Amino acid sequence: MKHKKSLIGSIIYYTFVTAFGFVMIYPILWMFAGSLKPAQEIFNNAASLIPGIFVWENYPIGWQGFGRTGFDIFFRNSLIITSLTVIGAILSSSIVAYGFARLNFKFKGLLFACLMATVMLPVQITLIPQYILFHNIGWVNTFYPLIVPAFLGGTPFFIFLLIQFIRGIPRELDEAAIIDGCSTFGVFWRIILPLLKPALVTVAIFAFMWSWDDFLAPLIYLNDINLQTVTLGLRNFMDNEGNTSWGPLLAMSSLSLLPQLVLFAFFQKYLVEGIATTGLK
Template identity: 80%
Template sequence: MKKQNSKISDVIYYTFVAAFGFVMIYPILWMIMSSLKPEVEIFGNAASLVPGEFRWDNFSRGWEGFGGIGFDVYFRNSIIVTTLVVLGTVASASIVAYGFARINFKFKALLFGCLMATVMLPVQITLIPQYILFHNFGWVNTFYPLIVPAFLGGQPFFIFLLIQFIRGIPRELDEAATIDGCNKFGIFYKIILPLLKPALVTVVIFSFMWTWDDFLAPLIYLNNAGLHTVTLGLRNFMDADAGTNWGALLAMSSLSLLPQFILFAFFQKYLVEGIATTGIK
């Protein structure tokens, strides 16, 4: 009787999970399938996922881009910005986190409190001061405002995540390395950094996704269409006067999700491990 009740509960549970998962993924499925539909069918028969006629030319027309700039330019710009931001975030956030977690220095508690306060600080508050600063540097309409801040401290959220992970690493390893002649940098590079792999993969995935999907910062700082990222490139397809090419827009939107799917598929195991071991569940 207990086995039968257990099987029934399992069936109910997995049915609910499958139904809920389908509801969550339905918008993505609709976007991908609609990218293969003729434009009149996209909204004329929106409820149907299966195209009445497959239009593969939506991808070719979308790849041609807008205003004489191909979509390959937008992909290239996004790859450059995202790669450098991820590298800068991993390098700077890991060093800062190590300092807070392992090194005692003056005003440490005060600075950590300021760090935690910036986690709750809306990005809109610092938008105008940052723009004025970068404008005075002559960096507007370049990639510098998007890339350089990542090398100067990274995201406070990532620093906090890495601090929590480092605190779970036994200090006895540091003491053993000190006895063997390692200095602070040697302990970080040879002991802490290799053990940070799960947390660093988590940082890489989130940093990649947030930077790749960022629309506001490129919109503010990049005026030249040749410097636009994928998010701005998708926005360029929407024209109130000439009309929106929905087929090409949905095709490129589907294609823009591919790098994130690939990254998540390869590093999903480390993502779960990194979040679980830092106590952020």
């Protein structure tokens, strides 16, 4: 009887989880299905995930882009910006986090409080001052406003995440390294950084997703269509009159989602471990 109750409970649990998972993934499945449907069928038969007629032409049409600018240009631009942003976020955030977690310096508590306060600061508040600054130094319509800030000071959320992880690493490792002749930076580079691998993968995934999906910053700073990213390229499928090429739009949206799905599939173990801020085994 006990085994029977346990079996019924497991069936109910997995049925609920499967149903909930399907509800969560349904919009993505709908997008992939819509990318293979003719324009009139996308909304006339919206609930169906099986196209009545498979229209594979949506992908080559969407990939052609606009004028002489194909979607390969948009993907290239997004890849350059996102890759450098991820590198900058990892380097700057890990260095700042190490300083707050391990070093003692004047006004440490005050500076950390200011750092955490910026987490609650809306992006719109700093948007105009940043634009004026980048305009005055001639960086508008370049990749610099989207890349350079990632190398300067780190991201508060990433810094907080890394601080919590570093605090779980025994200080005895630092002391042993110092006895062996390591400098402060040597302790960070040789001891702390290798042990930060799960947290750094988490930072990389979040930085990749936020940069790849960013629409506002490229819209503000990039005017030349040959410099625009995937998000702006998708927006170009809608004209000023509200007409939309839904088939090619959904096709390119599906392709733009693939890098994130692949990244998450390969590194989800480290993502969970990094968020849980586990220490040493």
